[in-house]
Every structure is written in structure tokens, then in C-alpha cells.
Amino acid sequence: MTAFLEIENLSASLKRQRVRMLRSVSLSVAAGEVHGLVGESGAGKSMIGKAVLGILPAALAIDEGEIRLDGEDLLAMRPADRRRAIGAKAALIPQDPLTALNPSHCIGPQITGRLVDILGWDKRKADMRARELLAEVNIDDPDRVMASYPFELSGGMRQRVLIASAFAANPKLIVADEPTTALDVTVQKQILKLIREMQARHGTAMLFVTHDLGVVSKICQRLSVLYAGKVLEQATIAEFFADPKHAYSRALLAATPKYTDPGSSLVPVDSSVTDLVAAEIEAVDEGWRLAR
Amino acid sequence: MFKVSGLDLALPDRVNRPLIGKAPEIQILKGLTFDISSGEVIGIVGGSGSGKSTLGRTLLRLYEPTAGTVSFEGRDITHLSEAELRPLRRRMQMVFQDPMSSLNPRRPIGAIIADPLALHGLDGISARVDRALDHVGLPNALRHRYPHELSGGQRQRVGIARAIAMEPDFILADEIVSGLDVSSQAQVLNLLENLVDELGLTLAFISHDLSVIRRLCSRVMVLYRGEIVELAPVEQIFDAPKAAYTRELLDAIPLPDPNQKNW
Numbered sequence: 001m002t003a004f005l006e007i008e009n010l011s012a013s014l015k016r017q018r019v020r021m022l023r024s025v026s027l028s029v030a031a032g033e034v035h036g037l038v039g040e041s042g043a044g045k046s047m048i049g050k051a052v053l054g055i056l057p058a059a060l061a062i063d064e065g066e067i068r069l070d071g072e073d074l075l076a077m078r079p080a081d082r083r084r085a086i087g088a089k090a091a092l093i094p095q096d097p098l099t100a101l102n103p104s105h106c107i108g109p110q111i112t113g114r115l116v117d118i119l120g121w122d123k124r125k126a127d128m129r130a131r132e133l134l135a136e137v138n139i140d141d142p143d144r145v146m147a148s149y150p151f152e153l154s155g156g157m158r159q160r161v162l163i164a165s166a167f168a169a170n171p172k173l174i175v176a177d178e179p180t181t182a183l184d185v186t187v188q189k190q191i192l193k194l195i196r197e198m199q200a201r202h203g204t205a206m207l208f209v210t211h212d213l214g215v216v217s218k219i220c221q222r223l224s225v226l227y228a229g230k231v232l233e234q235a236t237i238a239e240f241f242a243d244p245k246h247a248y249s250r251a252l253l254a255a256t257p258k259y260t261d262p263g264s265s266l267v268p269v270d271s272s273v274t275d276l277v278a279a280e281i282e283a284v285d286e287g288w289r290l291a292r
Numbered sequence: 293m294f295k296v297s298g299l300d301l302a303l304p305d306r307v308n309r310p311l312i313g314k315a316p317e318i319q320i321l322k323g324l325t326f327d328i329s330s331g332e333v334i335g336i337v338g339g340s341g342s343g344k345s346t347l348g349r350t351l352l353r354l355y356e357p358t359a360g361t362v363s364f365e366g367r368d369i370t371h372l373s374e375a376e377l378r379p380l381r382r383r384m385q386m387v388f389q390d391p392m393s394s395l396n397p398r399r400p401i402g403a404i405i406a407d408p409l410a411l412h413g414l415d416g417i418s419a420r421v422d423r424a425l426d427h428v429g430l431p432n433a434l435r436h437r438y439p440h441e442l443s444g445g446q447r448q449r450v451g452i453a454r455a456i457a458m459e460p461d462f463i464l465a466d467e468i469v470s471g472l473d474v475s476s477q478a479q480v481l482n483l484l485e486n487l488v489d490e491l492g493l494t495l496a497f498i499s500h501d502l503s504v505i506r507r508l509c510s511r512v513m514v515l516y517r518g519e520i521v522e523l524a525p526v527e528q529i530f531d532a533p534k535a536a537y538t539r540e541l542l543d544a545i546p547l548p549d550p551n552q553k554n555w
């Protein structure tokens with residue numbers, strides 16, 4: 001398998017401040033593969049996705065590294081070419097479903113717009129495809145949803161709309177940023193299945209950002225564990241859950257609740273472990289402060 | 293604290309509105325009857341679109357019920373006007389599902405928390421903001437940042453800080469920890485537990501995460517398509533669920549195990 005997305009030694013920091021957000025991150029995702037990015041809030045999971053899609057916040061600068069999409073070095077391209085390359089091949093399922101949708105437009109055109117703009121489809125064909133996609137994400141009444149404004153939909157419905165629209169233009173890479181957090185577990189289960197099917201059918205590569213190790217174990221083939229912008233461990237799912245190598249990974253797993261086990265309660269990740277990891281990172285990356 | 297009986301809520305169905313005349317209505321909540329006692333933590337679970345958020349908004353009288361009654365501390369608030377509701381508003385706070393959209397993008401975090409305090413004429417605002425940030429585990433330096441400069445989890449905690457800064461009696465929390473990692477979840481849940489214990493806060497907690505519900509709530513309401521299918525103590529929900537839908541919910545929880553059955 002050749003990698004569809006390759007990130008090599010990517011470092012990014014806050015401009016004019018010596019605060020590192022990503023530290024020599026390397027990872028690759030093959031076509032048809034789902035790669036999980038896990039870690040606590042603020043670890044830089046979304047940043048990696050944003051860097052890949054060329055939408056890093058203006059306050060951040062990439063210090064070094066390469067991002068190759070389908071063999072093309074994105075960072076070496078002119079911005080306009082980069083936007084075109086990314087727009088044609090990649091899509092995002094964003095973390096915040098309400099803000100990602102334009103509140104003053106109906107849902108329909110927000111899905112079909114991509115098809116018309118990117119693929120040059122005519123409006124009728126785009127409309128039919130949008131309805132099909134909404135039905136695929138288990139929306140009971142696609143017509144009503146297409147004609148609704150975002151505020152008229154429940155949180156989970158909005159999230160499904162965004163999943164449908166990410167798949168609309170058949171992208172080769174999808175960055176899914178916490179795509180199921182607003183869903184109840186039964187819908188989440190259906191959607192994870194669906195993402196797996198759609199992604200396998202189309203050979204889509206996926207970066208799957210989540211803090212939920214239960215979800216990761218169901219959808220990903222490989223994962224990277226992040227802390228303070230650094231990849232601490234990379235493994236296949238089977239390896240990771242059978243034998244997590246890094247002390248932080250073990251602490252994270254230990255802190256994950258299991259409802260089946262009544263004794264298990266929600267506890268924070270052991271701070272003696274995180275203090276140690278933070279000290280290690282700071283010692284290696286001398287002079288660069290941790291983001292947290 | 294709350295007594296709800298025969299609560300119906302219908303919203304106009306704009307989409308299927310005829311050219312002339314009134315829009316037909318979609319029935320969203322159907323005959324809900326339940327109580328919430330003072331100091332209790334009640335969990336509300338149910339499928340996407342089942343009406344959880346709508347129920348929350350109706351309790352807080354952001355929507356006016358179409359039928360039935362809602363009373364708050366013995367007072368019927370079903371059809372109170374906005375002016376009559378105003379003194380009650382500070383005492384009932386809601387923390388929203390979508391953190392980004394409920395935070396003003398043009399205001400720094402400190403102001404986002406301070407504004408409603410000023411609106412209600414409270415004093416010592418700066419100190420209240422400090423305390424609220426500290427409560428939710430956000431560093432004080434964050435008060436000068438804007439919402440888009442925070443991670444998703446940090447934004448969610450700002451929403452909680454804004455609600456608790458008002459020192460309300462009742463908080464309705466709508467999916468507030470689903471975007472958080474385990475450490476921040478544990479921290480927020482500890483915080484909510486403490487507020488319930490120390491301040492006698494009453495909490496309605498909407499979540500689809502049953503591990504969280506188990507940890508936090510004493511009673512659980514299961515909603516399915518606008519109706520209550522089960523309302524029982526938390527142990528019963530987990531150990532001997534009565535409704536088929538409750539069992540379905542339990543079976544769909546992904547455990548951190550790649551070999552889990554039926555997945």
C-alpha cells in the first residue's frame with residue numbers, strides 16, 4: 001500500500017511566541033485506511049487536520065516539515081494551487097456542527113453547492129445526490145431536512161448533514177474531526193458502520209480525530225497518540241489495545257470508563273504520568289514552551 | 293422543584309406550509325409527566341431528534357408549551373410572559389450543546405462570562421469570573437483570548453463557566469461533556485457534583501454517554517420520539533432495563549475493545 005497522505009516531521013508554532021503546537025509529527029495514511037488521532041483536549045489533534053487541509057489559524061506558522069497528498073508536496077505549492085489540490089481531493093467533517101453550517105441558508109444548497117462548484121454538476125443531479133446521501137446517513141425525511149434551516153435540526157441531525165456533505169464530492173481523503181460526538185450511541189453505531197462502508201467502497205483515506213477510545217477501536221486500523229503536539233505512540237489497533245507501549249497510552253486507557261464494569265468510574269489521566277511526559281518533551285524541545 | 297404534567301409541544305412545520313393559511317405543526321413532545329426534586333441530578337437520554345433539547349428549552353420556558361403545565365417551585369410558569377419570567381431567568385441556566393455557536397466570536401472569554409453578570413446587576417464581577425474559570429480548570433490567562441483561539445474542549449468549559457458564574461439554582465446541561473476527553477470529563481463531572489453537594493444545585497443532564505450518566509445521575513429519563521419510555525433509578529436502568537429501547541442504547545455503547553461482540 002502506498003500512502004495517500006504523508007506527513008513528515010511537521011512542526012508548527014504560535015507566531016512570535018515560542019509556543020510549539022505540533023512537534024515533528026510524522027504519520028501516513030493509505031487509501032482505504034482510517035488513522036485515528038487520539039489524545040486529550042488541546043493536544044493538537046484538530047491542528048493536524050487543519051494543517052493537512054490548509055486551514056491552520058492565522059496565528060500559527062508551520063516551522064518545518066512536509067505534507068504530501070497523493071504524492072504532491074502541498075507546502076511547496078503556491079497557495080492557489082494548494083487550495084485547488086486540496087479542494088479536489090479532500091474534505092472535512094468539522095468538529096462544531098452548528099458553526100460549520102451557514103445559519104441563514106437552507107441545508108439543501110449547502111450540500112449541493114459543493115457538487116455544483118467542485119464537480120460542475122447541474123442542480124437537479126446535485127439535488128438528487130444530496131437526497132440520496134441524507135438517506136444514507138439515516139435521515140428519515142430528506143426533503144424536510146433539505147428545506148430546513150440549521151436551527152430547525154437537532155444536534156445529531158446537523159452532524160449527519162455534515163457527514164453526508166463531506167462524502168458528496170467523492171473525496172479521496174476525509175478529515176473527520178470528532179464526527180460522532182453529537183450522536184446518541186445507536187445512531188453513532190449506524191454512522192460508524194456507514195462511514196466504514198462508504199470509506200471502504202470509495203477507498204477513502206481518513207484521519208479520524210476523537211477522544212473516545214471506544215470509537216477508535218471500532219473504526220480505525222491504526223492510531224497515533226498525541227500529547228502536547230507530539231506523537232507518543234503509533235500502532236495498529238490490535239497492538240494498541242492488547243499491549244499499549246507508552247506509559248501515557250496506558251494511563252489514557254485506564255482512565256477510559258466502561259459502563260459494563262460498575263466499579264469503573266471516571267477519573268482523570270494520572271497526573272504523575274502527564275507531568276513526566278511534559279518534562280520529557282520540554283527537555284527534548286528546548287526553549288519551546290508547551291501549549292497547555 | 294419542577295412539576296411537569298401532560299406536557300405537549302408542537303412547533304410550526306414551515307417546510308410543509310401551504311401557500312395560504314397556517315403552517316401545520318410537528319408534534320415534538322407528547323404528554324410528558326414527571327417531577328424534578330430540589331438537589332437531584334436527573335439524566336435525560338434518548339435518540340438524536342427524540343426531543344431532549346426541546347424538552348430542556350421548554351422547562352426553561354424558552355418555548356411555551358402547547359398543552360399541559362410546568363411549575364417551578366410551586367408556581368405555574370406554563371404561560372408566564374417574558375417580563376414575568378425575567379426574575380426567574382438568572383436562577384435557571386442552560387449550557388448548550390454547540391459551544392462555538394453560543395459564544396460571541398467578537399468578545400474575549402472574560403467578557404463572555406462577565407456580560408450576563410453585568411446584565412443581571414451582580415457585583416464583584418471580576419472576582420466571579422476568576423472563580424468560574426478556576427472552577428472549570430481553565431487558566432486565568434485565557435480570559436483575554438477569543439473563542440476561535442481555544443480548542444473544542446476549552447470552549448465547552450467556557451460555556452460551563454458562564455453558567456455557574458451566575459450562581460443559579462438549576463442548570464440544564466445539554467451534551468456538555470460529549471466533546472471532552474476523559475480527563476476534562478472527569479474534571480467537569482467532579483465540578484458539577486461539588487456544585488450539587490455544596491450549593492444544593494439541581495441539575496438536569498442531557499447526554500447520550502451512558503457511562504457519564506451512570507457516574508453522575510440518580511434517576512434517568514429515557515425519551516423516544518417525544519415520549520418517555522422509561523423513568524427509573526440509575527441502577528435499574530443499567531441492571532434491569534425495562535424498555536427495549538433502553539437495552540438497545542446500552543448495547544450500542546462502544547467499549548475500548550476491538551473485539552467487542554456485535555460490532
Ligand SMILES: Nc1ncnc2c1ncn2[C@@H]1O[C@H](COP(=O)(O)OP(=O)(O)OP(=O)(O)O)[C@@H](O)[C@H]1O
Binds near residue numbers: 045046048440473
Ligand atoms: N487560533 C488559535 N490561536 C492560538 N492558539 C490556538 C488557536 N487555536 C487553537 N489553539 C491552541 O492550540 C492547541 C491545540 O488545539 P487543537 O484544537 O488542535 O486541540 P485538540 O487536540 O483538537 O483538542 P479538543 O479535543 O479540545 O478539540 C490548544 O492549546 C489551543 O488552545
Ligand SMILES: Nc1ncnc2c1ncn2[C@@H]1O[C@H](COP(=O)(O)OP(=O)(O)OP(=O)(O)O)[C@@H](O)[C@H]1O
Binds near residue numbers: 155320341343389
Ligand atoms: N425550531 C424548530 N422548528 C422546527 N422543528 C424543530 C425545531 N427545533 C427542533 N425541531 C425538531 O424537533 C425534533 C427534536 O429536536 P431536539 O433538538 O429536541 O432533539 P434532541 O433529542 O436534542 O436530539 P440530538 O441528540 O440530536 O441533539 C427534531 O426532529 C427537530 O428537527
Ligand SMILES: [Mg+2]
Binds near residue numbers: 045046047095444445
Ligand atoms: Mg479538536
Ligand SMILES: [Mg+2]
Binds near residue numbers: 154344345346389466
Ligand atoms: Mg439536542
